[in-house]
Amino acid sequence: MSFPWAKQYAPTNPVMKWVDERLPLPRLVYNAVGAGYPVPRNLNYFWNFGVLAGVALTIQIVTGIVLAMHYAANAGVAFDSVEHIMRDVNSGWLLRYAHANGASFFFIVVYIHIFRGLYFGSYKAPREMVWLLGLVIFLLMMATAFMGYVLPWGQMSFWGAQVITGLFSAIPLVGDTIHTWLLGGFAPDNAALNRFFSLHYLLPFVIAGVIVLHIWALHIPGSSNPTGVEVKDEQDTVPFHPYYTAKDGFGVAIFMTLFAIMVFFAPNALGHPDNYIPANPLSTPAHIVPEWYFWPFYAILRAFTIDFILPAKLWGVLAMFAAILLLFFLPWIDKSPVRSATYRPLYKKFFWVLIIDVLILGYCGGAPAEEPFVMLSQIAAIYYFAHFLIVLPIVASIERTLPLPASITEAVLAKHGNTVSDADGTAAAAPAE
Incomplete structure (x- = not known):
């Protein structure tokens, strides 16, 4: 997107001007973060x-x-x-x-x-x-x-x-x-x-x-x-x-x-005390866990306990990788024309359900592989995939979204109870964000 009103870089220092003409790095930085x-x-x-x-x-x-x-x-x-x-x-x-x-x-x-x-x-x-x-x-x-x-x-x-x-x-x-x-x-x-x-x-x-x-x-x-x-x-x-x-x-x-x-x-x-013990191939720790940031995916891996057509271990591996790869298709799964959850009341509710679901997966991933944590992992894993594959498409098709502001400026001023001028120059009340 081009912004015609953006301020253009014009070095005044002779050294910077010389550098910019031969290697426009100052201009690049200015246009990127300036x-x-x-x-x-x-x-x-x-x-x-x-x-x-x-x-x-x-x-x-x-x-x-x-x-x-x-x-x-x-x-x-x-x-x-x-x-x-x-x-x-x-x-x-x-x-x-x-x-x-x-x-x-x-x-x-x-x-x-x-x-x-x-x-x-x-x-x-x-x-x-x-x-x-x-x-x-x-x-x-x-x-x-x-x-x-x-x-x-x-x-x-x-x-x-x-x-x-x-x-x-x-x-x-x-x-x-x-x-x-x-x-x-x-x-x-x-x-x-x-x-x-x-x-x-x-x-x-x-x-x-x-x-x-x-x-x-x-x-x-x-x-x-x-x-x-x-x-x-x-x-x-x-x-x-x-x-x-x-x-x-x-x-x-x-x-x-x-x-x-x-x-x-x-x-x-945030670490594990067992890692202060030297590695011993002959002594298996009672509870092997990865770092905390892997716990939600580790819980999905361990949620599969029954062989069905394929071994349970393979199902767990496929599901663990699918949990991440699924996010790559999200722009095409969610077909709602409205972006922000601020104007999507139903989507907002399910978003917070997803947050809770991921937190449950994280808790179960760091817990021992025993009941009730395995069952909780299975329920949370089912919802995780259902959220993206079932809930999002349905919500996008049935949701009644709130009216969007005509512009960003209108939304900003509306938060302070102000008004903006419409195209004819008359004052119009901005809808609440």
Whole structure:
């Protein structure tokens, strides 16, 4: 989308002018995050989480690079090298805790970002590609986080690798071959640790590249907004800088405060104590669980307990991957012409049901594989798929939506009880948002 009223970049400093003529990087930055990029004037703090995700990724890359300088990807010394980082490297404890908790904060931010998109319909046309690239980033994050969880080579690291890679053995005919290929052997050992370390180091840079594509795709149609109404004219927008750089700066300050509290006062709250025990292939932990951000999908995996045509394990694997892949088709599943749940009262109710359902799946995924958690997982998994495949299409066809405002400006002024001028210049009352 082109914005004819956007302020154009015109460097006045001779050095910047010389650089811009030969490498228009200053112009690119200005048009991407500066006054040259108009954004809807009604964005709320839920639109901060894209920037916060970038901050979280930066923390992970910086701390990860330094940690890699001291880590040894060898099954015989990997656990000891982590202890060396914690005890002997200057500020090593801070780097390791920041990296471990940074992963959790990264997922918290991204989960909120995803559910914001679900609530405000940010996946709808013309922003389908923005949504799809966001999901690719999410998948890359999951792969990176899993491989990073293996690197400390504690009990939960080893057995997590054994269980998760073992899922591929459920695939008929080629499953065992894929399992052996992933590990580089028949069980997690040096080969697996080296592979996971190299990929864990590489994938964050791949994520950064996809984020560039994600932002590029966003700048073509422009940012969505809480009303779901497209930008009509200059009155509907404000420059990204200084209005939203200030707003994002406040969000970053809150994020970093909470992050510092976690790192300094509760660094192990989101981890598992068994990972402070060296990996022992002869001693299986009583309760093997992945990190908390995988729990909803782990619950779906464990919800299948009966062989029906295919083995239960294979059904669980298919359902776990389908739970994520289903989101790629969401722009075409939800056919409602109205984007924002603000104007979709029935959809809004089911959105909160979905939130509760995912929280139940998360709770069951972290609980032991026993009753009543298995039964709760099965019920919650059924609703999860029913929500996207049954509920959304029905809601889109029968829902009576609320009247949309004529413009973003009209919605903003209506919140304050003001009026806007119509096309003839007369005062017209703006409908309530």
